[in-house]
Amino acid sequence: MNKIIFHIDVNNAFLSWSAVYKLQQGEKIDIRTIPSAIGGDEASRRGVILAKSNPAKKFGVVTGESIFTAKKKCPELKLYPSDFSIYRYYSQEVIRIFSEYTHIIEKYSIDESFLDVTNIVGNNPYALAFEIKEKIKKELGFTVNVGISNNKLLAKMASEFEKPDKIHTLFPEEIKQKLWPLPVGELFMVGKKAETRLNNMYIFTIGDLANYDVTLLKQKFKSYGEMIWKYANGMGEAEVNYSEEEAKIISNSVTLPTDVQSKAEANKVLMEIAEKLCRRLRDMNKYCTTVSVHIRTSDFINYSHQKKLKTATNSTKVIYDIVAELFQNKWQYEPIRLLGISLSNLCDEVIEQTSFFHNSNNNIKNQKIDKVMDAIQDKYGKEVINRLSSLNDK
Numbered sequence: 001m002n003k004i005i006f007h008i009d010v011n012n013a014f015l016s017w018s019a020v021y022k023l024q025q026g027e028k029i030d031i032r033t034i035p036s037a038i039g040g041d042e043a044s045r046r047g048v049i050l051a052k053s054n055p056a057k058k059f060g061v062v063t064g065e066s067i068f069t070a071k072k073k074c075p076e077l078k079l080y081p082s083d084f085s086i087y088r089y090y091s092q093e094v095i096r097i098f099s100e101y102t103h104i105i106e107k108y109s110i111d112e113s114f115l116d117v118t119n120i121v122g123n124n125p126y127a128l129a130f131e132i133k134e135k136i137k138k139e140l141g142f143t144v145n146v147g148i149s150n151n152k153l154l155a156k157m158a159s160e161f162e163k164p165d166k167i168h169t170l171f172p173e174e175i176k177q178k179l180w181p182l183p184v185g186e187l188f189m190v191g192k193k194a195e196t197r198l199n200n201m202y203i204f205t206i207g208d209l210a211n212y213d214v215t216l217l218k219q220k221f222k223s224y225g226e227m228i229w230k231y232a233n234g235m236g237e238a239e240v241n242y243s244e245e246e247a248k249i250i251s252n253s254v255t256l257p258t259d260v261q262s263k264a265e266a267n268k269v270l271m272e273i274a275e276k277l278c279r280r281l282r283d284m285n286k287y288c289t290t291v292s293v294h295i296r297t298s299d300f301i302n303y304s305h306q307k308k309l310k311t312a313t314n315s316t317k318v319i320y321d322i323v324a325e326l327f328q329n330k331w332q333y334e335p336i337r338l339l340g341i342s343l344s345n346l347c348d349e350v351i352e353q354t355s356f357f358h359n360s361n362n363n364i365k366n367q368k369i370d371k372v373m374d375a376i377q378d379k380y381g382k383e384v385i386n387r388l389s390s391l392n393d394k
Contacts, residue, residue, distance in 0.1 A: 003238045004125050006115040007147040007155035008132070010094065011164035013111035014038045014051040016142040017090040018080055023141070024300040035059060036078040037070060050082055087111075093140055096340075100252045101132060106152075106240045112159075114152050116240040129167045137165070139255045139338065153236025154179075157188060175234045180207030188231055194221075206232045250284075251294075252277050253340025259298045260336040263328070270323050273341045278316040281343060287312035288343035291319055293326040296338035305330040312347050319343070 010016060015038050019031045032053050039050035049070050052061045059074035071077055091110045098105050104116035121128050129146040136144050147159030148169045157179060158170035170178055185195035187206050201220070203209050209217075210232035217225030230236070252273050260266050270293070281288060292306035305326045313319060323341055 001118070002150045003116060003118045004121045005149055005152055005155045005238065005240065006117055006125075006129060006132075007108075007152065007159045008094075008098070008113055008115065009145050009147075009159045010090075010111040011143045011145060012051055012053070013090075013142075014082060014087060015053055017087050018083065020090070020141040021083075021086050031078065031080065034078060035061075035074050035076055036080065037061060037067075038080055038082050039067070090140065090142075094136060094144075096251055096253070096342075097132065097136055097139065099250060101128070103250065104240050104242050106242050108156075112156075114155065114240045116242075126167060126169070133165070133167060139253065151234075151236040151238040152240070153188060153231055154234055160186070170234075172234050175210075176207070179232075179234065180205060180210060182206050184209050184232075187228060190228055194224075194228070197221075248346045249342055249344040250277060250280055250346070251292075251340060251342035253294060253338055255338045256336065260339070261333075263331075266327060266331070266336060266339060267324055269339050270327060270341065271320055273339065274320040274323055275316055277341055277343055278314055278319055281314040281346070284346075286346045286348065287314045288319070289345040289347065290343070291322045291326065292342040292344065293323055293330065294338070294340035294342065295327070295331060295336060298335040298337045300337070301334075303330065306342075308345075312349075 012032070015032060015036065018038055023030060033055065035053060035056040035058075037049045037052040037056055039047055047067050049061060049063055049065055049067065052063060052070075056070075056074055056077055059077070061070045061074055061077065067079065087110060091107075095105060095107065095113065098113060098115055102115055102117055102120060106114040108114060117125070117128060125148050129148055133144055133146055136142070143165035145159045145161075145163050145165070146167045147155040147157065147161075148167065149155040149158055149171055154170040154172070154175075158168040161168040161170075161178075182205060183195075184190055184198050184203055184206055185192070187209065190198070197220075198204075198209065201212075203212055209229060212229065214226055214229045217229050219225075221228070254269055254273060256269065260269065289309045289312045290306055291309065292304055294302070294304045296302050307322055307326055309322070319341075
């Protein structure tokens with residue numbers, strides 16, 4: 001079975017993240033819509049451009065050039081300092097959304113990641129890519145490109161096609177049509193110097209490189225020649241390298257269509273999220289020992305609360321009861337824009353910490369209820385039966 005790999009890249013990350021943060025802080029102008037850039041010191045005109053808006057790009061402003069040069073090209077250019085604490089926050093938020101779909105995530109850089117979605121994608125990888133792309137745009141306020149293929153190289157090349165806010169495929173059977181006509185300088189790992197040397201060998205497109213004698217390339221470029229020849233022919237690694245530690249958390253969140261302002265409404269949303277996450281835990285044959293609740297207000301203020309458990313669990317009732325308690329303790333009665341739950345410190349088995357007050361019969365009862373409800377939902381659909389009636393007791 002061929003793997004399905006996504007490469008997801010935030011469009012114009014530093015400028016987009018700065019723009020979203022400023023809007024959340026009350027800024028009236030979206031700096032993505034005006035000639036603007038991130039980097040350097042505007043007063044002294046020292047430093048370089050780290051990122052630029054599309055309007056700035058139209059004036060010829062390029063990443064890496066000096067602020068002095070950029071200002072000569074575009075006198076109206078608005079400059080903003082970089083803030084890596086903000087960038088790290090949004091980078092983590094993107095990973096949080098990815099983790100709602102899969103734990104097989106390789107963070108390639110602060111603004112791009114590979115996801116192995118082979119086991120969850122079904123027959124329509126485009127639909128899943130669209131869902132993730134739109135969720136990021138709706139919840140976080142910026143866009144991404146998604147590249148889809150069977151290995152990481154082709155997925156990354158696909159994500160570099162037309163931007164922004166696009167999804168592209170580049171499967172092996174599409175290489176000749178989509179990849180080979182491109183200039184050789186657009187191939188991953190081919191820089192300006194290598195491009196010039198390749199052009200001197202009459203290699204102008206990626207197709208030219210793919211069909212060149214690899215022996216001659218090795219003579220000219222050593223191991224690098226063989227590597228780029230393989231890349232031109234779509235040969236790349238398919239294994240997504242993820243950390244087991246990073247895999248010990250699953251989460252889900254919901255951005256609400258209208259602000260939630262009552263405990264009952266919030267509890268309904270939290271129950272739906274808890275049901276999905278706990279079912280995912282049981283499907284993974286995992287248990288969690290830490291439960292966290294995440295709240296984002298209508299003013300885009302984020303806060304969370306967590307609890308460590310004495311006994312690992314994957315029971316929907318147990319976890320929901322904890323979630324409801326955490327929410328009640330933390331919520332300050334502001335209008336809520338987003339609610340989320342994280343289950344972390346996952347483990348493979350339950351080690352009971354018994355006491356005189358411990359009742360293992362409750363655990364057995366909850367396990368039986370979960371088993372029956374899972375079976376009914378598998379057979380008749382998720383809408384047939386739910387636990388929302390338990391909210392009446394809250």
